[in-house]
Amino acid sequence: MVDFLCETLGLPGWMASTVVALVQCGLLLGLVATGALVFIWGERKVAGRIQDRLGPTRVGGAFGWLQSLADGIKLLAKEDITPKDADWLLFKLAPYVGFTASFCAWLAMPFADGWVGERVNAGVFFVIAILGLEVFGVILAGYASGSKWSLFGAMREAAQVVSYEVPLGLCVVVPVLIAGSMDLITIGNQQAGWFTNWIIFHDPAAFAVFWVYFTCAVASVNRAPFDLAEAESELVAGFHTEYSGLRWSFFFMAEYGSMLLVSALAAILFLGGWNGPIPIFREFILPGLASITGWPTDSGILEYVGDLAGCANLIAKAATGVILMMWVRWTLPRLRIDQVMATCLKYCVPLAAVCFLFATFFKLVPSANPMPLNRLAPAAERTAVREGWNAGAERVRDRVDAGMGTEGSGQ
Amino acid sequence: MTVLGTIHVHTLFFFLFAMSTCGFALAVAMTSNIVRMAFFLTLSLGSTAGLFFLAGAEFVGAMQFMIYVGGTLVLLIFGVMLTAQSRFISMRTRAGEWVTTLLVAGAFLLILLYVAWSVDAWTAAPPAHRAADGSLTTQIGLALSGVRLDGGTGYMLPFLVVSVHLLVVLLGAGYLARTKRRNRCVSDVHG
Amino acid sequence: MNPLAYPVTVSHYLAVGAVLFVAGIICMAVKRNALGVLMGVELVLNGANVNFVAFGSRVLRDESLGLDGHVFALFVIVLAAAEAAVALAIALNYYNNHSTIDVDQADELKG
Known part of the structure; x- marks a missing residue:
């Protein structure tokens, strides 16, 4: 795309790159913002159904689907108040810090094979790292508000998020270990084919660690039952007690953005990413289209259609994860802070560590392929990785020298 | 247009990140409010991670975000909040100390900058723009x-x-x- | 003379490292708050890290330190984290004992 702009429009290189970057940022921002709007509406509907009522029904037709847009307009019109005791600079900046962190992680998140803002070599690591920065927005907001409720919320948040990053990191390592790569696109592509190729079905440890991951992810994005930072029964509204109007809504954008993010990460790491449960598209629809149009199956447009389907697939999986989180929120009561810490240190960390050890040993077993279903579909890349590992460092050296083993030939 | 046309994207972003790194680092040194110091330090270290990405050290950059910014600094802010009482938040330094410090620091900076541009191999441009390994x-x-x-x-x-x-x-x-x-x-x- | 038209060299990175280092030195010298001094130490370590990465980068120079630079930077980051944890524990202990975190007040041995 950079080349296209350079050649046809005669733009200098840096301008073309900037235009491309702006377009990509715009797309991502659109996705995150629309996602937040849709999920806020969804949350109210889910909450309504679980509490045996209807939720919003009036704005915009039968399902009230314009409700969150109306809410947004209402928030825009609200007065932006800064308390007298607040540290005005940090108070004003904090919501943007939180939102920026939650949005930046999307830069390395692929939506389909090759559809990614910036392909980072250590993609998994990058996403988890940026996600951890969201806590700064909350801490600064809590501190700068100059209110005791906010400060308590921020302290709880700091303790909770730093603790939960440990099991979250351990959980994420397991699929990385199985796939042999930290590149999200490589991990996603390895799970092509039937759903038995998904990493969650690779071995028992992976299946167990998925649920640990989900728990830790819920805790690290501050959703109930772990939303101690804003526990409204004790702390009024926690860290955003003093906020109003648009700044307040930025916290919510950040929260829903990171919910979608951890769900999308779970989808890529455990649930096959952009590959559907049954390879119906690649096996049937794509050849069908090819025979109708007469194009070869690897032509640009058909590839594009395939990627589009993959993208829809990934977003559907991520949305399912978000709806699951909503379900959890409206079903379970909130934990106490000591129970939250106990959940992390006594259950999540040991479970994740045991799963990690199990996955390591599983990797060392010579024919670690107990599921014959795995062989139904071509997982050529995975086999290549396994061979590269088994043949030892000599082979790895050759591959890296030859420029082939970009990733995946290591651990 | 000729001036704009020759801009190097890599260099442009390097200067953006370098300016925010250095600016916020100096802001850390100049502010006397401990909480704002912590915030500026976060921004400075975050921009440093950006510099690492530009130098092709993706893993180190991600590590910087994860451990330094996400772990160490959260810990530091935690410490600040635990000890932040109004009389400790903003502690002034005497003017004499400032003068001495700035003299020593300025001398240090001059020496370091001189050293940085004194070796030919370091100032030589990279042979061609190559992608990160x-x-x-x-x-x-x-x-x-x-x-x-x-x-x-x-x-x-x-x-x-x-x-x-x-x-x-x-x-x-x-x-x-x-x-x-x-x-x-x-x-x-x-x- | 447009500085943006030239590719980035190792020297540019060294300059950034120097500024970070000096900012850290200033921070360590003028802050009376123990945690402020700690932040100065972090800045200095980070300046060193920038240099390691610059020397290890193959994007900036052909004959670089290669892997050594990156791995050293990683070790620096990890050790900085360890140092911050211990220093913070000491600062909190000091605050508990003296109910201040002004380092100038830490001139008596009796806790």
Whole structure:
């Protein structure tokens, strides 16, 4: 795309790159913002159904689907108040810090094979790292508000998020270990084919660690039952007690953005990413289209259609994860802070560590392929990785020298 | 247009990140409000991670975000909040100390900048724009487990030493900061 | 003379490292708050890290330190984290004992 702009429009290189970057940022921002709007509406509907009522029904037709847009307009019109005791600079900046962190992680998140803002070599690591920065927005907001409720919320948040990053990191390592790569696109592509190729079905440890991951992810994005930072029964509204109007809504954008993010990460790491449960598209629809149009199956447009389907697939999986989180929120009561810490240190960390050890040993077993279903579909890349590992460092050296083993030939 | 046309994207972004790194680092040194210092430090270290990405060190950059910014600084802000009472938040320094410090620091900066531009091999432009080495993360991983692909010695032993060191530090810090019976001194002050 | 038209060299990175280092030195020298001094130490370590990465980068120079630079930077980051944890524990202990975190007040041995 950079080349296209350079050649046809005669733009200098840096301008073309900037235009491309702006377009990509715009797309991502659109996705995150629309996602937040849709999920806020969804949350109210889910909450309504679980509490045996209807939720919003009036704005915009039968399902009230314009409700969150109306809410947004209402928030825009609200007065932006800064308390007298607040540290005005940090108070004003904090919501943007939180939102920026939650949005930046999307830069390395692929939506389909090759559809990614910036392909980072250590993609998994990058996403988890940026996600951890969201806590700064909350801490600064809590501190700068100059209110005791906010400060308590921020302290709880700091303790909770730093603790939960440990099991979250351990959980994420397991699929990385199985796939042999930290590149999200490589991990996603390895799970092509039937759903038995998904990493969650690779071995028992992976299946167990998925649920640990989900728990830790819920805790690290501050959703109930772990939303101690804003526990409204004790702390009024926690860290955003003093906020109003648009700044307040930025916290919510950040929260829903990171919910979608951890769900999308779970989808890529455990649930096959952009590959559907049954390879119906690649096996049937794509050849069908090819025979109708007469194009070869690897032509640009058909590839594009395939990627589009993959993208829809990934977003559907991520949305399912978000709806699951909503379900959890409206079903379970909130934990106490000591129970939250106990959940992390006594259950999540040991479970994740045991799963990690199990996955390591599983990797060392010579024919670690107990599921014959795995062989139904071509997982050529995975086999290549396994061979590269088994043949030892000599082979790895050759591959890296030859420029082939970009990733995946290591651990 | 000719001036704009020759701009190097890599250089442009380098200057953006370098300016925010240096600017916020100086802001850390100049502010006397401890909470704002912590915030500026976060921004400075975050921009440094950006510089690492530009230098092709993706893994180190991600590590910087994860451990430095996400771990160490959260810990630091935690400490600030635990000790932040109004009289400690903003502690002034005397003008004399500022003058001495700025003299020494200015001299240091001049020497370092002089050294940075005194070696020809360092100022020589890279031969051509080349992409970052894609296998670097793999190589770092292998080097930490003792296998070096480019012929040097691995880092198995340092890695183990650092791991044990971290474990000791974890235990030690937990021991030092454990809750104790309230000290007499504190109860005197607060009645 | 447009500085943006030239590719980035190792020297540019060294300059950034120097500024970070000096900012850290200033921070360590003028702050009376123990945690402020700690932040100065972090800045200095980070300046060193920038240099390691610059020397290890193959994007900036052909004959670089290679892997050594990156791995050293990683070790620095890890050790900085360890150092911050211990220093913070000491600072909190000091605050508990003296109910201040002004380093100028830490001139008596009796805790």
